[in-house]
Amino acid sequence: MSAPNPLVLSSDAAERVPAPLREPVPLPADHLESVSAWGMSTRVLSHVYRPSTVQGIRHVFTLARERGVAVGLRGAGRSYGDASLLGENVSLDLTRMNRILDWDPQAGIIRAQPGVTIRQVWQCAIEDGWWPYVVPGTMFPTLGGCAAMNIHGKNNWKVGPIGDHIQEFEILLPTGDVRRCSRAENADLFHAAIGGFGVLGCFLSITLELKRVYSGLLHVEPIPVDNLTEMMRVFEERMEGADYLVGWIDCFAGGRETGRGLIHQANYLAPGEDPHPAQTLRVQNQELPDTLFGVFPKGLLWRFMKPFTNNVGMRAVNAAKYHLSRRHGGSGGGHTQSHAGFAFLLDYVPDWKRAYEPGGLIQYQSFIPAAQAHAVFTEQIALCQRRGLVPYLGVFKRHRPDPFLMTHSVDGYSFALDFKVTRANRKQVWGLAAEMDRLVIEAGGRFYFAKDSTLHPARLERYRDEERVRKFLALKRACDPENLLQTELYRRLFTEK
Template sequence: MSAGCKQCRGVTRCGRFSFALFLLASMELRFFAMTTTTSSVPNPRRAVLTGWGRYPLSESDVYRPDRISELRAVVTGNSSSLIARGAGRAYGDAALNDQNRVVDLTRLNRMLSFDPTSGLLRCEAGVTIAELIDVFLPRGFFPPVTPGTRFVTLGGSVAADVHGKNHHRDSSLAAHVTSFDLMVASGEVLRCSREENSSLFWATVGGMGLTGVILELELRMRRVESAYLEGELIRVGNVDAAIEAFERTEAQYGYSVAWIDCNSGKSKLGRSVLNLGNFATLDALPQNLAQNPLSTMPKLSPIVPFDFPGFAQNSLSVRAFNAAIYATHREKPHTIFDWESFFYPLDSIRHWNRIYGKRGFVQYQCVWPLDESRTGLVEVLEAIARSRRGSFLTVLKKFGAQDGMLSFPMPGYTLALDFPVADGLLEFLDTLDAMVLKRGGRVYLAKDARMAPETFRAMYPNLKNWQAAKAVADPDNRFSSSLSRRLGMCPA
């Protein structure tokens, strides 16, 4: 634990921060005690699980250990397959293991140490990004990469190698993780980094939890001066103008994302609203915000109280929603966003997945290489418009470089869409797969619930290298999931 309070200015702040460090040190001692005791296998509960898309459903024995010794007993104490699960925010079946075992890691959520000089945080895998923000944003630090929801665990985020609105500049989460401890099938704990067990490091990053259970990790947090972003809002009339705006502003803004209308056709195909920004410095804030620049006051969060009926999701309602979004967003050449509305607009609506009804929805996210992105986008958007299966929420981002063996991003543009589960949907998504694959693209495993194994193998050329690394850590394929079996990821 770093005694970083020497860097504080002012007795009050220093005392408060020293107390926080004392609490973190106490957690570290508690963690050490837990790892040195033996424990029997905790009793599981039988439960029906699903991802955030609520499709598909899965029944499993769920274990919820709060000690590393209990977790080791679960991993080694039964021959049936096992998959780790965090907050359950993966959309498809990556954290499901139908008729087998699931281990819930949300109790292993202790923050172990933090060095405010370097920004290095060590914590357990069950810590969520929301918890990081609650603790560290008031102290001037923010997660280096965050997906579109903060209610995800860090272990799950590493397993999916999540990306954010800054991928074009800062890559995915793995670029900011210096190391992690991984419990493999034998119960042994291996330290993995770029220098130590490096093949296992890159197989675990984006490996969907199939190499072992991430216990704790070291992450470099980003120093910020405020909880606000300074940027602009740009409204463009079609997909070509959207790409031009991304390219024109890429060097200026570290964070960029576009809502895109997937229902308009012809000259309006792909009309978009872009949100662009950088974390604001103190000098850039208006006086009323500069007085408390790191405020994280919670907002009122409305709740969707029940499942919407199936007929609420139809081509007319989706078209009307998209038209309203485009009409109500005006260009703002200079604006200030608060962190919550910029990064997590959907988090402000609790249980928003109920909008899609009891049958749930499938989120489809694909990426194309840079030189194929424009053509690929047009093909997919035109196919969606013809199908009349419009998406309420469609997001466009630009990706940069990537390293993980099974990581999703590649340099190019990525499109994410939500489709309510309905007759013929899966077959329609197969046609989108073929379009994406033809252009050298791929589909995101953390959001997949239906891709065919042959499509997966064609989209992920590093699969054999990943399988070789997995075989070393898990020779008997103890770690398995509904996703891995559906896609044939693991050798027989």
């Protein structure tokens, strides 16, 4: 008799409560490490294992099962909140699974282990004239982490999330089975594990298609805008002709200037437009410089940012940025910039998050349908100002729906807000997030687990009742009947207390 297929749900599977792991037997203390959320606002102690082979991953699963502890998958740990953390259990760090398995420079298709970073991908491909369709604002995340969160870029309305460009993957289920998944094979698991925040199985390899580019440069145009109405008007007007659009918002500005900021539109160069493509496509000409003005080591810059990382300093920095952009931007023309320079702006200052020490930062990003976005984001900004907790950075993007089960995307806009966390304001920041959650839920919006730190299950009731979430949790029970794969985020939002 063949073994039961874990992906076929038995009729009672959806109702079954996952079996608890056995009574824990302590793991040896020599793997104990402090593991932090990227935003440094949460930290846990875990038994960290960093296998470099599939056999090694299986071994960690077996060890955890024998000891009665759970396993949290972790890539580069670039999720802002607790999505890649699992305290007092096993943290399975995939960063040593970092080999590119295959690269086809004619077709632009790469097959790689899950710990390969976005940086490795573009460095492998660019000199052959390819660039990833979707990259986040930093190049250090792993492919496994990006697939598990189904990340989006500054072109989400145009090309969808990274999942839209994954041809297939292999995944190791906690049951020990390996499944190959694509749109044609195990399609349900394909659409659930992409964006499935690492609790269905561990990606072992990912096959990704890349985009043909004819130059290492983009044409970039800055467009200053006076308020949110204008920001949204420019986005709507330019969506068709732009390859990338991203808005920065000065969250300190209020009244008629609420939502003022700067949009950057970027476009690929057409074939023949760049007279020296072989030069501009060189990895060396994409790399971000290590020094500022050729002399000042950028590794030290965060220390100079630190005195400004407070309300007074950030109000001034935001206002200066806006007024400078008004003076210099919008005159038409624009400039060229490397792909890496445009895409990974947040990597320009290494370790910039350390300016937020000791309490760290969280990011609050909500996704709102287009018709409600103006009202919700205006109210979010006003709320932050009323509560005296103004985000130091606000980033605005356009999105489109996608076919993945746990999608965070909508036909609308997202607004990402960075909040400084201190011992004194922590409770207020979480309270403010709860107020903003209500606006998001009322507007039929969505949340993004890669950024989340604050969501509470009580506020997720309506969301958890959704058919797709029920389907996801049923698949979780089928793929992982022992509930081996967990994270702090999963425990916070999806397990019965």
